[in-house]
Amino acid sequence: MIELKDVSKVFQNGVEALLNINLHIGREEFVFLVGPSGAGKTTLMKLLYREESPSIGEVIVDRIKVNEIKEEQIPFLRRNIGVVFQDYKLLLRRTVYENVAFALQVTGAPRSQIRRLTMQALELVGMVKRAKSFPNELSGGEKQKTCIARAIVNNPPILLADEPTGNLDPQTSWDIMELLDKINRRKTTVLVSTHNKNIVDGMKKRVVAIEGGRITRDQQLGMYSQQ
Amino acid sequence: MIELKDVSKVFQNGVEALLNINLHIGREEFVFLVGPSGAGKTTLMKLLYREESPSIGEVIVDRIKVNEIKEEQIPFLRRNIGVVFQDYKLLLRRTVYENVAFALQVTGAPRSQIRRLTMQALELVGMVKRAKSFPNELSGGEKQKTCIARAIVNNPPILLADEPTGNLDPQTSWDIMELLDKINRRKTTVLVSTHNKNIVDGMKKRVVAIEGGRITRDQQLGMYSQQ
Amino acid sequence: MSKATDVEFFIIEAIRGIGRSPLMSFVAIGIVTVTLTIFGFFLLGVVNLGNVVSGMAAKLDLTCYVDRDLAPRDAAELQLKLSKMEGVEKVTYYSKDDSWKSFKQDYSGKLELSEVVSDNPLPNTFAVKVRNPEVLPQVAKNISQMSEIDEVRYSGKLLGQVKHFVDVIRLAGFVFVLLLFFATLLIVVNTIRLTVLARETDIYIMKLVGATGSFIRWPFVIEGILIGVAGGILAVVLLRGSYDALAFKIASAFPFLPVVSDAFLLNFIFISVALCGTVLGMIGGYISVSRLIKNA
């Protein structure tokens, strides 16, 4: 489903965020991406939905060479990839409901469906009560939940979650992880970047560790740290 | 140093974020503020530096009635309170160095001092290498570190850290906590809101738990959860 | 791409876009209003100047002399004949007796002409007003070929000057209105661009969650149109009000200045101004968002 071949990413300011990455993630897999701050986790995800392009190498998502598609194709690629952004990226002038609904709106879904799916997603993350709030009226965790709801609302075949529990309490974090697991079992490929040791250790999934832009470990049923 | 007397905060949309809060934090104390998402932790902190005003009750910081001071006095209050914002609040058009230096600049510090103190703060959080980067060129953890550097740069008597390790890996989180502890031992009052169970349990400090806007627990040498 | 639900969504989005940053929208509408008002004043000014010039030109007339005595009936017949000629607007007849009387009056005190000249030496005169200065030479030629008329005179030099003046005023007015149109375009487009630039982040996020360029663009274009329409209508209200007041003032202060009050022409100008606002708003929305869509 996801494949990176000899990918490197050097930013304009000279930072080598990714170096010679080779990674294959199969259909319907659940993978944790771990590593210290600045390791390159977010950058790797950005390559998948073409927010960034690799300096060298090839990025393939769902048999499409992401780094080669035309500008006009990008929106359609992105509709197949739900993303929980590390910094939420909510539209500040829209309510929680509108933010989530927007991801369906762009696909041209009919109105009744938009309403049903949006409420369903808000239900799943427990944000129905805050549906009419604007982002600046939300707590940190509530913003994060909204972002998660938006990522899953159109039931995409691929879900990228970048530090989805950074602002959530342990209980809610577990709830979210169970949600992601359930989504994964419904045949969605899930890639989660996280610093949450307890969760990684408890979930017993494949763990890809990255450090200084290089993959240092790739382990089935892995833990947050080596061993 | 910090005192809240019968404080309640009801937002315009009717959300009761804080209810009848009574809290005293002494000079040079180190306190963890814990509680689920939306409990009111951030709102409590916002009252201290007058980003929000209480609906009823009295907020006293360093013998000043914060809810009664005049508009013109607010900047001077804020210079005595270093804040690590949950959502960083970095100036996007300024580099890491400039963001940190700005907190000194506003106090009218001489240039040589600005330079020295800024570099020192960046050193402490390990961001010297990224000093010339703009916020959108930083990883999530790097933004968080920058925000921490800005909060401590002018050595304020009070430090509020709202979820300061949400985007940091466990090792860096511990380093930051040790830094906060060191700052606390240098006679700074420190209030940290966090969801990080491991850290709260490991630090053995006073823990104030808040839930649904009410204080549910206030415990010396406390743990993240009851018992 | 644009289904009915989309269209509805775009329009609602546009209206809410204005509602979400009302201050910016008001400021933008204000700038558009002011700019279009200035533009409208220019248009009205040019039209009025054209009117004044035509008025001047209209005062140019031919003078036709008939030396022999004319019976009133013959004179009336000739007057009718002249007034039926092509390009002629009006013919006024001054009999030789009338002319002599007014001549004597003009020179009374200075020159006791009646004392020395007993017989009236002046000819009968027809003053012929033409419809527009261009046809003057042709009309003069036609009249001079009539056997009844002894001589035709008109000021060729003055005519040339007036014609030249009319041409230059027309050209200058055209060029100026064109320049002002571009200035207006620049201001309106850039004003809307400024409001769009402020939402750079929004556009970026929209693209990240899978919105196509046109999906993002439409609401902005519609918002631009709404701003343009609002500015245009306000400008027309301002123009109408002040023009009516001003025209009345000028007309009563200078009865000799021909102020344009042709309802059709004025409405045409007002509608043009409002449409200008609309089109400029649309262009503004389109251009400004295009750049951001490309970059994001």
Next chain:
Amino acid sequence: MSKATDVEFFIIEAIRGIGRSPLMSFVAIGIVTVTLTIFGFFLLGVVNLGNVVSGMAAKLDLTCYVDRDLAPRDAAELQLKLSKMEGVEKVTYYSKDDSWKSFKQDYSGKLELSEVVSDNPLPNTFAVKVRNPEVLPQVAKNISQMSEIDEVRYSGKLLGQVKHFVDVIRLAGFVFVLLLFFATLLIVVNTIRLTVLARETDIYIMKLVGATGSFIRWPFVIEGILIGVAGGILAVVLLRGSYDALAFKIASAFPFLPVVSDAFLLNFIFISVALCGTVLGMIGGYISVSRLIKNA
């Protein structure tokens, strides 16, 4: 509050502020330039109109008649005396012989006057041009009291009309320039406000980390001034270039129109336009940031 290091910081901040959002700044400068250019054209237009009107007024003169024969020496003496009177600009002498000659020429063909009138019936004439139309009645009175002069004439009605016209043009010009000034103010202030509004978040964050209102305000005010100065200078460059070209065109097309070319007056206008830009920019920066500082 504003120490030397602060001032330096503010200026550097302002320059970098422009550098940080160059597109917005360019757009803002563009709008300011266009608006000030239109304003400048209006100023130039009003000044020129005033000049034309003064020109018209200057053509108003007194006619003084002396019936008796005048020896050339006496005439010259009288001419000198008249020209030394207060308010008098120029005196031209037409002897009765000259007048008679031109009269006969005017009426040649029409009236063989010389055949019937042998003796010249016309008086000697002094045409007196006054410095400005206001003093005309007084000068006329003074001259009519001179024993050498038999009669003084001037067109009171025309004078009244011209005076009225001058007054109205002056008032209208003043009002129009004032209105346009406010329109310019509105556009410039709001343009800068738009650029500031786009940085609402920045201002909010600055306040959160302890910046005082004035600390935040200064860089924006300076940025406004820089935008205003840039726009003002560009407008002056545009105005200079096009005015020189235009003035030349008009002067050669209509030699009778008095185009203003007084370097001092023109420079005064140009400097005014540039200063306007500066002041408006300053006001724009100040007003727009004030509101945000209050709200944040």
